Amino acid sequence: VMADWGKCLDFGVSIARQARTVVLDAFEAQKVVSLKTSPADLVTETDQGVENLLISAIKEKYPTHKFIGEESVAAGASPVLTDSPTWIIDPIDGTTNFVHRFPFVAISIAFAVNKQTEFGIVYSCMEDKLYRAQRGKGAFCNDIPLRTSGLEDITKALVVTEIGTERDDLSLSTLTSNIYRLLKIPIHGIRAVGTAAVDMCLVASAGADAYYHVGMHCWDIAASALIVSEAGGVVHDISGGKFDLMSRRVIAASSRTVARGIAQVVEAFPCERDDGLPDLLPLDPKVIGLNLTSRCSTLVQGTYPKLLW
Ligand SMILES: O=P(O)(O)O[C@H]1[C@H](O)[C@@H](O)[C@H](O)[C@H](O)[C@@H]1O
Numbered sequence: 001v002m003a004d005w006g007k008c009l010d011f012g013v014s015i016a017r018q019a020r021t022v023v024l025d026a027f028e029a030q031k032v033v034s035l036k037t038s039p040a041d042l043v044t045e046t047d048q049g050v051e052n053l054l055i056s057a058i059k060e061k062y063p064t065h066k067f068i069g070e071e072s073v074a075a076g077a078s079p080v081l082t083d084s085p086t087w088i089i090d091p092i093d094g095t096t097n098f099v100h101r102f103p104f105v106a107i108s109i110a111f112a113v114n115k116q117t118e119f120g121i122v123y124s125c126m127e128d129k130l131y132r133a134q135r136g137k138g139a140f141c142n143d144i145p146l147r148t149s150g151l152e153d154i155t156k157a158l159v160v161t162e163i164g165t166e167r168d169d170l171s172l173s174t175l176t177s178n179i180y181r182l183l184k185i186p187i188h189g190i191r192a193v194g195t196a197a198v199d200m201c202l203v204a205s206a207g208a209d210a211y212y213h214v215g216m217h218c219w220d221i222a223a224s225a226l227i228v229s230e231a232g233g234v235v236h237d238i239s240g241g242k243f244d245l246m247s248r249r250v251i252a253a254s255s256r257t258v259a260r261g262i263a264q265v266v267e268a269f270p271c272e273r274d275d276g277l278p279d280l281l282p283l284d285p286k287v288i289g290l291n292l293t294s295r296c297s298t299l300v301q302g303t304y305p306k307l308l309w
């Protein structure tokens, strides 16, 4: 029988609401900003404070549960997802927005058991929009049911993506040529809100038709990937193959057709997986009809082959 994690979800919503008050209070205040992996990868005491608030509240109620938190990982914790009940937390998604007071800042909380996401919560703090989904039970924003646009025709798509924090030539040339190739399809437009979690919730709520990105982390999208799929959307790897939460690549779309259209024109740049495994090509056996016994472990330098189906 499927365990019902509904009470756990309710607890997650209650601590997300508490954390939002901390974010709102800090939003206007003076901030101490530190750098992480690049001059564009910022962190503040509020990121760390909100993560500590969430993790300590959860530990008190569920002492056996495990955590993957963005700022805990930045401080050295290992982001390996086991079968144990695990909370995957991004305390502030959109830290650069937070620092600049660009009013799109989200708290993202996902909960996985046996490596399967059971629920996801994304609280877009300044908008006061609390998105949530429980596996098999639909997706909601402030208790209103969510459905994606269902769009099939990519030439009518409004696509969201992120610029990310990479500033090296390979990442930036791949990222900008992806934008160029998408616009040439043509599509209606491209937007970047500055928080992957909110970008994907826009797909779930039909405000956009697809999101794609290479370089974000599992904590950015674990919650919103479930929210998109529970809203009737599809979530794939950037190649069009099977989505892998730890691979740092994703396409979330209104339909498989739109996802396929994006997979055909965008390329990935190599980036280290969240779980530290050697970079694996997402060779989805059903997609390419191969009987793969061992997952390939060599990182294909440069761009990944197109997996079209
Ligand atoms: O660091 P936070 O938690 O703000 O997450 C953002 C990443 O930093 C960006 O690279 C990425 O592009 C997305 O904007 C993501 O939301």
Ligand SMILES: [Mg+2]
Pocket: 090, 092, 093, 094, 196, 219, 220
């Ligand atoms: Mg984030």
Ligand SMILES: [Mg+2]
Pocket: 047, 070, 090, 091, 092, 093, 094, 095
């Ligand atoms: Mg963050």
